[in-house]
Amino acid sequence: MLHEVLLVARKDLRVEWRSKVTIGQVAPLALLVLVVFAFAFDANARLLGLGAGGLFWVAVLFGGTLLIQRAFDLETDDGNFDAFRMSTIGAPSLFLGKSLGVFIQVVLLELVLGPGVVLLYDVRIDDWFLLLAAALAGTVAFSVCGVLWGVMAAGVRVRATLLPLLLIPVLAPVLLAGSRAFETAFGVRAEAGWTWASVMFVIAAVHTAIGVGTFGFLLEEG
């Protein structure tokens, strides 16, 4: 199974490497979102610092949704969805492989956005360990939720507008938990950041279990 998971992820990353969509388009676009927020809150730098955690996750949500869209466009362009369904790779491996591919691309996106937040919003990091744990949990949760809902929208003609509509409400708890955990890591909120990070781990685990169990069905009905 691990071989199949890696096969799917490697293929998606190779397509990305050839097309350069994440590096060339999604990351600059998400960075632009951070810049727009910096301009919008320019008059109140303190507010910007307080909201930096939330703004980071909004930018991740924005860019990541495009990445998930892209991950399924690969499988639907040129009639590929039939090939995807006909694949001899098991549905759980397809789900985990797609999730791993999205996860790595979202990590790359965060590596661009992280320094952007620090530089543009003048953020000081108090708790690196919490920051990294929350980023990991949030990214896993984002990736598995995204792939789970991405396959539901994949077979639909209006998927470009449907996916964000489905995904954003589902990811709202991740956005909230990620923001709170980051605010604690940035030292702007004295709340239990680890609790919020744990919430994201639970969301990730639940959606991974649902995805592994239902991806085959969703693929058939897509």
Next chain:
Amino acid sequence: MSTVVDFHKVVAVAGGFPVLAGLDIEIAPGEIVHLRGSNGVGKTSFLRACAGLIPIRAGEANVLGFDMRVDRRAPRRYIGLLGHENHLYTDLWVREHLEFRASVVGASEGDVGAALRRVGLSERLWSVPIERLSAGQRRRVAIASVLISRPQLWLLDEPHAALDSEGREFLDGILIDAASSGATVVFASHERDVLKSVASREVTLRGGRLWEDSGAA
């Protein structure tokens, strides 16, 4: 296995419309079946039903010995499907795409080269992004993708579309070789004259049912 495809009074519905309306057909191993009929008579739907991509609502349907009403995913590993579209990852190089397909079915790197040579795709194109290829060259890559999986049942929808005369000859040779090695080929095409030399049987559909059969199994 005496029949590869065994449909009795099969009804399949897609988008609320009965695309197969009581189809009866049996196809034996090694046959090359040419599906004919006007647009919208159910040729593509029949191929998709054989591949398990549309559910069977009524009747009995067995493909490669698997009951399609019980598990329509089961025979897919033995089926090679080529639809109207090519099912290609167009950002990838030709070789990369084929290597991925080969890895999925457990074929070797040597098989990739052999398949590309078999469809007559020049070696200088193997390291070119698929999106830069012409429509005919893409079709050849798509055929190589099916070839590499060595399917027991080939389901091809307008396989000659976009191919030049050389490409058509390559494809016809591949289909004849596949059938002579025991595989079964079912293809839909409007090109009757060109395909007479390839097909061992001609089947005409009308209104989602069998209309004419040049020689039942």
